[in-house]
Amino acid sequence: MKAQAMRTLTVSLTPQQAARIQSAIDSGGYASNSEIVREALRLWEQREEVRLLELEQLKRAYDQGKASGEGEDVDPVVFLNGLKADRSARG
Template sequence: MHISLTPELETRVKQKVASGYYNNASEVIRDALRFWEKNEELVQHMKLEMLKERLSIGAKQAKQGKFVAQSVSEIVSEVRNA
């Protein structure tokens, strides 16, 4: 597989190899991809945790009678028209 990088990215890859931490450009790219994948997993986990927290808050508010009787489509329509 061959890839094309912008001159700036190519310079950064070469700098990483020159630092001695990596033996070649392939190692830099593999490490960058592993980091990217881990970052994606972390972001998805954080989004899920935030959603769970918001649902928990909403459930508590609903039990206290603090809610608006609207359908999801009505709320979406209001947001789009705002």
């Protein structure tokens, strides 16, 4: 596999962030600043992917709800009392 050319970027960090990165390198957890930033970006990409999947799932659930027909009014007190009674009946 051919190595991709790396691009250099300038990133501004707070003193606490810079110290945390240096500490991770000094402790041997990471070899370089770049390694830490690349891992952080991989984690961010994963989080974004999960967020998009969750959003799609919510959109599908919304569409299914809309397609299921007209809703009905529910008295919250009566509804909660019914749930409590069901739970008590199951033990």
